[in-house]
Amino acid sequence: MDDLLRILDFVQKRAEQAEVFRVSSQTVSVDFEANRLKQTQYRESTSVALRIFKKGKVGFAFGSGVNDVATLVAMAVETAPFGPSANFEFPSLNDYADVAVFDSEVPKIAMEQMAELGSQLIAKVKEHTPELLCDVEVTKGVSSVHLVNSRGGEARWDRSFFAINLEGMLTKGTDMLFVEDSEGSCRFITGVNILANRLIRQLELAKRKTAISTKQLPIIFTPQGVASALLPPLLFAFSGKAALEGTSWLKDKLGERVFDTKLTIWDDATLPYRLGSCPCDGEGVPSQRIPLVTKGEVTSFLYDLQTAALAGKKSTGSGRRLGDRPPVPNISSVVIDEGKERFEDMVKDMREGLIVERLIGAEQGNLLNGDFSGNVLLGYRVADGNIVGRVKDTMVSGNVYQVLKEIIGVGNEARWVDGVFLVPHLYCPILSVATKT
C-alpha cells in the first residue's frame, strides 16, 4: 500500500498538488449460452489514475497494468497546460463514516457454486417454457480502492459484488421474444427463485400476441420500463455540469415544482451493500443521500469538486470515475419513493393502454430536451382493465418532463433494476404510440 504514498511523493516533486487513485480488482464470471455452460472468465487488473495541479492547471493520466510511474507522471505533466483551471482543493479528510459494501462470503464462493446457481436458474425457467434459450451470466468480484492526495487526504475501502443476469429468447419462425432480468448487489445471492419468477411472469404475460393502433394512450411503466425509458433522459438533467453549462433542461428550475407532487427522487450512495454505494466518491468527498426531486420540486443537482467550484456550490460527493476518465458528476443509486397504488389497480383503471416493460433505443432521442423514443422490446396491451397480450412493431415517444408533470399513480412496490435503480411502477396519462398499420 505504501507504494501509493511513494508514487504520491514522486509526483509531488513535479507538481504543486497531486492525487493518486488506485483500484485493484479480481472478477470471475461463469457464462451460459443457449442453456449450456460455455465459458468461465477470470479478470485481474490494477489501474492507477493520476491528477496533478501544475501552474494552476489540472493534468490527468491513467495507467492500467503499468508499473512505470515516470511515464505516467510525464503524461499527466504533458496534458496539464491544456487542462482546466485548478480551481478547487483536494479534500484533506482521512476518516469516513462506514458504508457497508463488502460481503466476506463473496471471495469464498467457488466457480462450481456459481455454475450450479446458473443451472438451477435455467432449469426453473425452462420448466415453464421448455423451448426458451437462456443466456446466463453469474459474476462475482472483489476490489480494493485506495486514494491519497497531497493535502493529506486518504481513503481506502474494499468492495465485493455478486450479480446474476438472465436473458431468455424464444424464436418461432421470424417472431422473437426477448425476456430479461437481473439481480446484483455487494452480497452473495443464495437463491434463484425471485429472479426466475420475475422472468416467468414476463413469459406468461407475453404468451398471447395482440395488435395496437397508432394513437395517444396511457402507459404504465414497470420498474424495468421506468429504468429503460424514463431515467436516461431524466438523470442527465441532474448533472451539475449540464446545469452549469446550460444544457440541462432543469438548469434554472431549482426550487420549482416541475414534476408531479407524487414524485420524490433521491441519489443515495450510502445504501448498504448496493452497487452504487461507497464511503466516499472518487475524489474523497463523503457519500450522501441527495434529494433530487422532493414532492415534485427540483431540490438538488449532482456536483464533483471542479464543477462545484465553478458553480459556487459544494461537491455532493458525486465525482464518479468511469474507466480511464477523470471524475465527473454522476449518479450512485437512484431511488424513486414508493407511492400508494397497487399495480393491479392501475391495470384495472385502464380502458385502453399499454404496459411498457422494456424500450430499446430510448436514449437515442433528444436527451437534452427530455425527448425519448424507443421500440417496445417487451410490452403488453391493456383493454378494459385486463392485460390482453404482447404488442410488437410498436414505438413509444414522449417527453419526460411532460410525461412526469402530471402522473396518475406511483406504484406501492419499488424494486431494484440493474443494481442501481430502486423504482416503482409509474402510471402516466398520455403518450404517443406508433405502430404498423
Next chain:
Amino acid sequence: MREQFAGILSRCSADYVESRFEQSQATQISYRGGKLEEVSRTYSSGGNVRALVKGGWGFACFNSVDRLGSYVDLAVKQAKLTRGEEFAIPSMEPVVDMVEAPVKDNAADTPLVKKKQLFDEYNDIILTSPQIQDSRISYRDVNRKVIFANSAGSYIEQNKPDLTLRLTAIAQGNGEIQQAGLSLGSVGDFSAIENLHDEVKEVAKRAAALLHAPQAKGGEYTVILDPILAGVFAHEAFGHLSEADFVYQNEPLKQVMVLGKRFGGKHLNIVDDATIPGLRGSYKYDDEGTPASKTYLIHEGILVGRLHSRETAARMGEKPTGNARAINYLFPPIVRMTNTFIESGGASFEEMLGEIKEGVYVRNWYGGMTSLEMFTFSAGEAYMIQNGKLAGLLRPVVLTGNVFVTLSNIDAIGSDLDMNQGGGCGKGGQFPLPVSNGSPHIRIRHCVVGGR
C-alpha cells in the same frame, strides 16, 4: 517473447490454447460548455490466455505477463470445469507474421498543441453560429500493438491505430434544446479530420434550424435513407443477424437464416469485408489469428453467408471467415462485423424521390440498436417528402421495424456507395469496436417512424 509464448502454450493439457498480449497508448480531448474540458492520456498493458477443453472455454486476463504460466493453468482449469459438447476446432496452417500498418500522418505523433488548435477552430465555428448554446467535441486516438500466439504455432504481431472525432452543436431557443452532430474516424490518420470547417459550420446551422422544425407525425411512411443511415441499417438490422454466434445454437433461428433463402429483391447485395485497405474495420488477421476475408452475406437478394469465429464455423460446418474480434485484452474474441455495406445499385436519388407522394428523407446517424428481429435507429436529420419533392426540415426521427419485412421492402438502391467511418459497435459488453459501414441511398416502403 515469441519463445516464451511457444514454450508455455505447447506444454499445457488443453485441446487448444491461445494468448494475446497488448500495449496501448491513447489521447482523449473533449470540449464542453464552450471550452476545452479535458485532455487526458492513457497507457495500458496486459494480456490474456484462452483455453479450450472438450468444447468449454476458460479465459484469464491479467496485467503482468510475468506469471503467464500460472494464468495458462488457471484458464485450463476453468475450461475443464466448463467442458461440455465437443467440437473440432478447424485446423489452420500456423501463421507467423509481423504486420506493419503504415499510417499517414499518425495522430499518435501529432503534438497536442496542433490537435488543440484544430479543435479550437471547430469549437469557435460552432459557438459563433447564431442560436448556439453549447458545443461538444469528443476526440480519441489510440495506438495498440497486439501480439497473438497459439498452441498451433501461430505468432502474429499487429499494430491497430484508430481515431474518432464527434462534434456536436447544441442550439437553444423558446425553451427548446436541439442538437446536430458529425461523427468521423480514420485508421489513426489525423489529416482525415482536418479541413472540415465548412462541414462544421453546416452542423451548427442545422442545430439552430431544428429549433423551428416540426416533429414528424408518428406512423408508417415510405422513407429514403442517405448512405450513412443506410449503412447503419445494414449493420444494425442485418449485420448482427449474420453473426453466427447468435444463430448456431438457436434451432428456430437457424431455420430462418438458412443459406439460399430469399431476403430481398435481386438488386440487394450486402457484404462484410475486412480486407479493404484504409477502413476502420480492416485488419490482416482477426483475434484468433484467422486471415481476414470478404464475405457476401446477401447476394442478389439471397442469403449466401454469415460471419464466423473458428468455433461457430466448426459447429455449423462452415468455413471460418476471420470475424472473431476482441475490443482489448480484457475480453475474449467474439463474432463481430468489420466493414459492412450494401453494394451500389442503379437508381438515382431523383428517381427515388420523384415517386413518393408522402414520405420522409432521413440522413445522418445518431444511434442504433437491434434485438435481432427488431431494429431501431435514429436519424440526425429528417425532411418531409411531399409530391416527389423535399418539403422542409423535421425534428430528428427514430425508425423502427422488423428486419425481415424491411429488407424485402427495400424497393430502390442508388449508385452512390459511401463508407461512414464514424461508428463504433457494441456487443457483449465490448464497446466501441472500430467498424465502418456504408451504402448508397436506398428507399424503403412501409417503415415505422416514431413521433408525436
